[in-house]
Amino acid sequence: MTTVVVQVAMDEEAQPFIDLAAETSEPLAVARAVHRGVVADGHTFVLVTSGVGMVNAADAAVGALHRYGDDVLLVSAGSAGGLGADVRVGEVFVGTEHVNVEADARAFGYVAGQVPGMPASYAPDAPAFAALTSSAVEGVPVREGAIGSGEKFVTVGIAHGLREEFPRLQVVDMETAAIAQVAFNHGVRFVSVRGISDLCAPDGEEFLTHVDDAAERSARVVVAALGRL
DSSP, rough: EEEEEEESSSHHHHHHHHHHHSEEEOOEETTTTEEEEEETTEEEEEEEEEOSSSEEEEEEEEHHHHHOSSSEEEEEEEEEEOOSTTTOOOOOOEEEEEEEOOOOOOTTTTOOOOOTTTTBBBBBOOOOOOOHHHOOOTOOOOOEEEEEEOOOOOOOHHHHHHHHHHTTTEESSSSSSHHHHHHHHOOOOOEEEEEEEEEEOOOSSHHHHHHEEEEEOOOOOOOOGGGGG
16 A cells, blocks of 8 residues: 655644644654654545755655655645746645756756756656646645756745746745655655745745745645545
8 A cells, every 4th residue: 555655844834734634643753854644534644844955855755765665655745936927825736847956967968957867857646646636625726837946945036047947937945856856766656736835035034924824735735635645
């Protein structure tokens, strides 16, 4: 039976899952990540809080795979910044493709965002993607779009450069592409579902205002889809 591992970066992103839970286990430290068993809406999954950033995300994902085996679905959840012109705070995006915006090996013939030896982008697991995009959660608009990830919190100046370099990206965060690459390397299923907390404003204030409600919407979509993941 597939183990669903929902990975978030911060406690603020984990808390909505705990609030929706009928039951949670005691937290368990696996390296610097924190694991909890969660039962929500009659379904059991593992909630992993990784810490912020690409290395923490990859490390936590590998730790989860070593702990729970090969029959795993990795779900990248939590908050994200809206990069696309029509993206709005309050929406939830399920990733259609996932790009490491830090990677640049174009001098050797790769495309922007492609790590040498890796695909140009990482696709989601098709059944999980369908389950999440078809989840009906009252008051939560669910959309599809490309997600880019890197080591920088994206403010307005960085956003301008990313829009020029990666015009197809709708959403940006600091973890998802790293989790996607781990899933690709290990041959396991992967999907992302991120709530929009900010629109890449000049500072972090908009993010701090909306991170809790963005994470809550992401969590509600994931929980609504659990039975079909």
